[in-house]
Amino acid sequence: MALVELRNISKVYRLGEEEIRALDDVTLDIEKGEFLSIIGPSGSGKSTLMHILGCLDTPTRGTIQLDGLMIQDASPRELARIRNEKIGFVFQFFNLLPKLNVVQNVELPMIYGGWKARERRERAMEALRRVQLENRSRHRPSQLSGGQQQRVAIARALVNDPRILFADEPTGNLDSHTGEIILGMFRDLHAEGRTIILVTHDAEIAAISPRRIEIRDGKVASGGGT
DSSP states (O other): OOSEEEEEEEEEEEETTEEEEEEEEEEEEEOTTOEEEEEOOTTSSHHHHHHHHTTSSOOSEEEEEETTEEOTTOOHHHHHHHHHHHEEEEETTOOOOTTSOHHHHHHHHHHHTTOOHHHHHHHHHHHHHHTTOGGGTTSOGGGSOHHHHHHHHHHHHHTTOOSEEEEESTTTTSOHHHHHHHHHHHHHHHHTTOEEEEEESOHHHHTTSSEEEEEETTEEEESOBO
């Protein structure tokens, strides 16, 4: 059994009388420990696919199995629990809370998961050590460089030991040198056995992953299969 199994997934929006198919009959398997990229131009459906894979949205039709759970009909509360327990996200604009310091930002997923304060702090500091930022734990996001903020975001994504790590344009707000450092971190995490899904419009960035799935007009143009 694959870690993720999508079968005949469609996402349809209606604007008045018009029907827009953001995804159209997508079938896809993702194995545990894979490092893959989802690539496509703006409007191709890649973001919709990421939202469905990441339990941020539900399909109009089709089935999804994630780590043995059928989730296509899950309630918003159930999806939130699955996201917190099984998925980590790294976004282009970091999404750190400016009024919290670094270690408090990393602790957030554990607060939602009901962890005790001492355990949260220990795990958050360990995650910061992994990204070599434990010495900045008391700083606010505004006191960090863009690359440092993204490393904090990676620590936050890892702190609950997720089954899948999503990276949505993770270098899009960084200079090229810093972007290479961040991509190197994802390569290292993959080498540890992490399942990583990188979403990008940039073919050069997508090329770092062993598998690339191209989305066009809501369909898998290449790299799919079961």
